[in-house]
Amino acid sequence: MANPSQTAQHACEQILIEDRRYNTEHNIWPSQVIVVDRLLARRFELLEAYEELHSKLDPHPRALWAFFDVLLGAAALWNPERIARARAGRTELVATNADIALKAAELAKLLRQREQLHNTSGFKSYTYYHVVDVIAAAARDNYLFRSHVQESLDALRSHFDLKYWPYLADVIEAIAHDAQDTAAEPSDPVTAAATAARRASLVDFFKAWFAGIEQNRMSRGGFLPPSIKLSDATLAALVNCALDLDPDVSVDGPYVKRLRQGLRQAQAAARAPSHDGGNGISD
Template identity: 30%
Template sequence: MQSDVETEAPDQALLLLKEKLCDWRDGPSPVWRSTWPVFERFIERHKEMQPVYRELAANGVTDIKLWNLLEQFIFSGAFSKEESHAELRADYDELVALNDSISEASTKLAEMIERRSEIINQSGHFHCDWTYSLSDLIDEAGSGNAHYDGFLRDELQPLKQYDLKYWPGIADILHVIGLEHVEIEFADQSTAAIINARRPSKTDYFRALFDHISDLKTGDWYSLPRNFKMTDNSLATVCNVALNFPADDLVDADFVKRTRHRLKEQGLTAGW
């Protein structure tokens, strides 16, 4: 027999979804445009989601805990589509290229500055009026930055008593930037898996969802219990609704179970 909390859970979830969609889409400052269609799918397919909400309520996931979990359903659905992953991979490739270009450009600029100084020092016929001092460069770059003006500027002024021989040269700093090996780190395991995957798949959604659920399992009053777990049936329903799969392409509990085992074998440590 269902408790009153379980009976009322679907209505509470529907109300939360409608209120948050109104805030995000129709408020004075609309946000997260890509999530709006996912909200609408959960609202339109509410009947399919009702058993999920009752299951969550039976496990104490109501009110703020329910919304925090719904939010992860929404975000996973919005950003786990094939086109989103293609954009993610494109951003990663651009970051790799930018790191290489910055390194090359820094080294080239350092060599140009050194050559300029060499010509001026050897010739004796020319002079270029540029900023030599690192402290002056910092001061100029920080101009207009309220944090710099309010906290650091006065602290750095006494250092201006030291002449150029005490400071690293601008070219030397650029050489360091050019030699620096910048590693691109992934925010979570699901991002790393998506970047390294040969092709997009339904598994990508579950990687992201499991990571998001794991982040919520802190045991705090507003979050999920550390031992929180959803059934495979409920996970399948959430996936089908979030990604709007057609009737002939739905995932089921067996698919979710196989996916969980496969991800564990691949080293995904997120809990479910």
């Protein structure tokens, strides 16, 4: 008869093996397959972690599966390399919006200059002057626009003369203001958690992982119970293996303990609402 440790290992690894099989057969999520292979290769480092996970999550329907789903997703999408790319993307987005604001303002100025020349030079260039002309030209390859929108838009244009419509320069100037006034904000809580710190570190991964757990609690429609009390050593072992950390950069239980304490203190200082200390997994 299998002992509890063997039962737990088998249950956890069956979830991983099934996830790998499905992804491989459907040719999806190769990055998650890599994470599964890491966990399976370093299985003997995870025996105690699997036993704790199984004893605390297996009584809840699909909770064990949901936990590994979050772990694999975090390790595949929010590992240090991916987080670095996300930070670089944020910087590039800010620079791109600034560039759009500048160039759109320049284009609006040129459009106003061209309109003045049309009115004063005695020459015309027969370019677009009505915003509806631009919309129609931009959508000429859009079958749905031509089939369902264009006729009504043309009728609206015929009903209201030019004074009721914005000039092209006004439209471009609005784009300039829009790009200038915006800010690069994370599109979801996990991205926000992973990129909030000023300096990149392994803590960013933990934040993303914990945020993913928060998003998958039962209170949010997921399968994870309200309070998951896992030890610091279990969390450390899972991260070491999922990220395939070398011994010289691996983490241990005391490191995770300090990290979670730091996150709780930071959130308390910011007065952030939380049901379990805000670090994703309760002590």
